[in-house]
Amino acid sequence: MSLVDWLVVAAYCVLVVAIGLLFRKRAGRGTGDYFVSGRKLTWWVAGTSMAATAWASDTPLLVTGYVRKHGIWFNWQWWSLAISTMLAVFFFSRLWRRAKVLTEVELAELRYSGPSAAFLRGFKAVYWGLLFNCYVTGAWPVNGLAKVMSVSAGWSKWNAVLFCVAVGMSYGVASGMWGIAVADLVEMVFMVAGALLLAWFAVNAVGGLDALVARVPPANAAMFPEAGGDVMNSPFWWIVGMLAVQWWAWKNT
Numbered sequence: 591m592s593l594v595d596w597l598v599v600a601a602y603c604v605l606v607v608a609i610g611l612l613f614r615k616r617a618g619r620g621t622g623d624y625f626v627s628g629r630k631l632t633w634w635v636a637g638t639s640m641a642a643t644a645w646a647s648d649t650p651l652l653v654t655g656y657v658r659k660h661g662i663w664f665n666w667q668w669w670s671l672a673i674s675t676m677l678a679v680f681f682f683s684r685l686w687r688r689a690k691v692l693t694e695v696e697l698a699e700l701r702y703s704g705p706s707a708a709f710l711r712g713f714k715a716v717y718w719g720l721l722f723n724c725y726v727t728g729a730w731p732v733n734g735l736a737k738v739m740s741v742s743a744g745w746s747k748w749n750a751v752l753f754c755v756a757v758g759m760s761y762g763v764a765s766g767m768w769g770i771a772v773a774d775l776v777e778m779v780f781m782v783a784g785a786l787l788l789a790w791f792a793v794n795a796v797g798g799l800d801a802l803v804a805r806v807p808p809a810n811a812a813m814f815p816e817a818g819g820d821v822m823n824s825p826f827w828w829i830v831g832m833l834a835v836q837w838w839a840w841k842n843t
Contacts (some may be wrong), residue, residue, distance in 0.1 A: 602780070603757050609776065610761020610769040617766035624766035625692045637679075639774035645781055646731035647738055649795050650788075654731055661810035666829045671678075673837040732758075 591599075617624045631639075656664045689698045695711050702710060736750035744752070763770050796802050809815070815825035 648734035
């Protein structure tokens with residue numbers, strides 16, 4: 591990496607840390623401000639923050655690999671989640687707000703009672719809080735970013751991990767949901783701009799959109815695969831399963 595590259599990385603890190611420090615006082619007003627931004631986030635900031643959270647360092651590589659190997663239609667595994675997302679936005683979010691809870695475990699405590707409810711709360715706390723969130727939404731993306739930094743910056747893997755964790759914790763812990771949501775908004779702008787810029791360079795590299803379309807097999811460019819085949823191995827029935835089950839049974843629904 592050149593000096594200009596390091597300056598860009600440094601400027602970005604300073605920006606997100608500054609956002610955290612800027613919202614530190616507001617997040618310190620109480621647990622409500624720290625964990626749910628005082629319930630004052632606008633819908634577009636909250637939605638953008640959720641979208642940015644789902645966009646890790648390995649996401650573009652993962653989606654590109656799926657599209658190249660299977661086709662555009664393979665994205666139905668998350669396009670199907672539009673059903674549950676719309677239900678959450680227009681129906682469940684109002685009920686969650688009315689319940690005035692800070693965590694999902696609190697919601698389970700209000701909804702259920704008895705030993706079974708206690709087991710559910712304990713299981714969710716251990717599985718989601720300790721195992722799933724620490725690994726899938728924590729260690730996995732950070733490990734992907736550490737690999738990228740190891741190649742681009744020449745750092746060792748552990749130095750890259752420590753750097754990423756230090757930057758993330760410096761603004762996340764200090765500012766709570768206020769700083770995280772606003773930082774996500776800024777990061778989303780950078781991510782979308784970077785993705786569009788990379789797409790522009792990639793399309794130019796193959797000779798333009800017409801040349802790109804000519805090189806893509808028709809099966810890979812289709813929004814839906816052809817129907818047919820047995821239920822267990824047919825891509826068409828795979829999509830049917832996504833639309834029938836995935837939208838309500840997936841881990842984040």
